Amino acid sequence: MAEFGVRDMSAPLKRVLMRRPAKSLIDADAATWHYGAAFDAEKAIRQYGDFANFVEQSGAEILWIEDRGDGLADAMFTQDPLLMTPHGAVLLRPGKAERRKEVALHEAACKKAGIPILGRIDGFGTVEGGDVVWLDAETLLIGRGLRTNDEGIAQLATILAAQGVDALSYDVPLWNGDDACFHLSSIVSPLRRDLALVFAPLLPVALYQILQEWGISLVEAPADEFHASNGGSLQVLALKPGELVMLSGYPKTQAALETAGCTVQTFEGDALCVPCEGGPTGLVCPLLRSAG
Numbered sequence: 001m002a003e004f005g006v007r008d009m010s011a012p013l014k015r016v017l018m019r020r021p022a023k024s025l026i027d028a029d030a031a032t033w034h035y036g037a038a039f040d041a042e043k044a045i046r047q048y049g050d051f052a053n054f055v056e057q058s059g060a061e062i063l064w065i066e067d068r069g070d071g072l073a074d075a076m077f078t079q080d081p082l083l084m085t086p087h088g089a090v091l092l093r094p095g096k097a098e099r100r101k102e103v104a105l106h107e108a109a110c111k112k113a114g115i116p117i118l119g120r121i122d123g124f125g126t127v128e129g130g131d132v133v134w135l136d137a138e139t140l141l142i143g144r145g146l147r148t149n150d151e152g153i154a155q156l157a158t159i160l161a162a163q164g165v166d167a168l169s170y171d172v173p174l175w176n177g178d179d180a181c182f183h184l185s186s187i188v189s190p191l192r193r194d195l196a197l198v199f200a201p202l203l204p205v206a207l208y209q210i211l212q213e214w215g216i217s218l219v220e221a222p223a224d225e226f227h228a229s230n231g232g233s234l235q236v237l238a239l240k241p242g243e244l245v246m247l248s249g250y251p252k253t254q255a256a257l258e259t260a261g262c263t264v265q266t267f268e269g270d271a272l273c274v275p276c277e278g279g280p281t282g283l284v285c286p287l288l289r290s291a292g
């Protein structure tokens, strides 16, 4: 069996790349990294442990990138520097300049694991993993915004076209301004092949229409919990189709997911995900999801 390959966002998670925060997060200056007032590194590290346990218990194999104090505090959000395709990995180039050195960590991990690298985003191009969502094995949705630019999208589309994959791009809103983190995955989280959680007021119409066209039913994220969580309530990770991990403290969102037939495990992320601007999906870089 192949040890890599991702073609959708909810098939059983078999292998992932993760980085447990340690010294770099403890040493992080909150202002430099744009972490909010509730940031508390020691507490964040404990909360990360609870999250990692869920991933471990799901049976997924975790390849760890060590945090030995390289100063890359955001590197725990392993989703962003790499896109796994059905055919191999693409090394991305984060729009947030402080994160560019993370790509070398992912490149080394791929080499060690024998995962082929199909290409990389370079020059002035930027793409972050949080801005890409697989619709099916031949269709990738890309969010154009502060983290992912036209040049990056053009480069990624060329790399993917060689693999027979179409890239469709959509504008993501400015939301909280230049320094804040806001991705396509901040407004849509696939839960099963036929189900996604969305924050409807910020959904581009063309994206709404393609989700409809693909027969994907939408669960609407309650607005008050979306705002209170800084968008983290929406970034729900599918360990398997309909088997989800989300932040605790957002009961209306959880109930909406359960009503739609999903099972939900929760962990506290008020010191980790909310102030550091990235939910459970951002904390995992899927390397292998089996056919759903």
Ligand SMILES: NC(=[NH2+])NCCC[C@H](N)C(=O)O
Pocket (backbone or CB within 6 Å): 033, 074, 077, 079, 080, 096, 099, 129, 130, 131, 180, 181, 183, 185, 235, 276, 277, 278, 279, 281, 282, 283
């Ligand atoms: N895919 C994600 N959810 N990434 C979240 C990244 C958060 C990180 N602090 C940043 O601003 O880049």
